[in-house]
Amino acid sequence: MSWVAEDTVRAQQSRPVSKHKSCCRVGRADTGPASPPGESRxxxxxxxxxxxxxxxxxxxxxxxxxAARQIRARAGHLHVPRQHREDVDGELLGLGSFVANARRKDAKLSPERRESLNALGMLW
Structure with a gap:
């Protein structure tokens, strides 16, 4: 071997081993005991x-x-901040995130769902 090849071998041996690779190897002590035969890990x-x-x-x-119908009846619009929570039958629902996600995914909504939001006056 030439001196270049020896330096390359030494450099490869001194590289730290990735934690991901070392923890995922089967049979290593730090991954816990091996499964009994016939059982899946x-x-x-x-x-x-x-x-x-x-x-x-x-x-x-x-x-x-x-919740959207409730706030529409009370406020007359669906302009709510993303953090807005609405009380429906004693349960707090994240209405703000519902409205924001509906606006973001408007192309993926079914026609029935889109029409129900349009009926409430949703601004896209």
């Missing part, structure tokens, strides 16, 4: 099934629309 997906008290997207949309 994978963690169960938390989002695979909704918790018991969680609502569907359609239910959340209807709750947010109820």
């Amino acid at each position: 994978r963690r169960p997906r938390a989002w695979a099934r909704a918790p018991v008290g969680q609502r569907s997207q359609d239910e959340l949309w209807e709750r947010s629309m109820t």
Whole structure:
């Protein structure tokens, strides 16, 4: 080996190993004990099934629309700051973020949802 190749080898050996690569290697002491044969090391997906008290997207949309109708009746408009929270049946809903997200995703909304917001006087 020439002196250039030896310096290259020494430089490669002295480089720090990325934490990501070292912690993800199977069988390393810092990753915990190995799984018994036949069992997977994978963690169960938390989002695979909704918790018991969680609502569907359609239910959340209807709750947010109820809040939007409520503020429209009270104030006459839907101009609310992003941090605005509206009380609907004792539950505080993030109406400001709902309105802001609807404006941001207006092209992706279904025609029915877009029409329901238009009926409330939504300014896009």
